[in-house]
Amino acid sequence: MEIVTHLIDTIKIAEVISDEMIIHTTEDSLDLLGNIYYQGFDKVIIYEKNITPEFFDLKTKIAGDILQKFSNYRVSLAIVGDFEKYESKSIRDFIFESNNTKHVNFVNTLEDALKRLGN
Template sequence: MHIIIDQRGSSKVAVISSEAIVIGNLNDALDLMANVRYNDVDKMLLRKDQITEDFFELKTRLAGEILQKYTNYEMRIAIVGDFSGYNSKSLNDFIYECNQGSRVFFKNTEEEALDALHRIHV
């Protein structure tokens, strides 16, 4: 795993680069947040395929646990990928609601995700 910092003015986003799953459970998510914070960054971008599929199965509660921790520690996150293949109304509603806020984004492209994260001034 590599962390690449994308900076626009004073806004910094940690772009996570890895071919493997980076978040498989809550502890992985906390470790990743600590690594990003070590770089003095409070926003990160991940690809959907870097997160275990359990995250997108809301009944596992993994998404809720992780995103609650990230919210508590004021870490903003954007997840990039194609989410159209999920037929879960609750997941689609969850994604829609997240995209209305300023802490968690689900975007189709890295450019959309970076734009959303850089617009947020903490």
């Protein structure tokens, strides 16, 4: 796992890069969040491929548990990926509502993530 730093004005954004899945469980997300938080990052970018597929099945409640951790630490998150493949109305509604709150963002590109988190 590699963490790339992006600075936009005074906002320090961590881009988490890995070829492997990083978040399998809520505890994994808490470990990552703690690592990022204590390094002084304000916001985090992670890729869809690094998150367990169960995250995108809302019945598992993993998404809610993980996103609650980010909310508790007041760390904004952008998840970069192709979300059009999810056909479930509930996940599409969840993504739509998350993007409206701007604390959690589901975006297609790194550039979109930086734009959303840089505000």
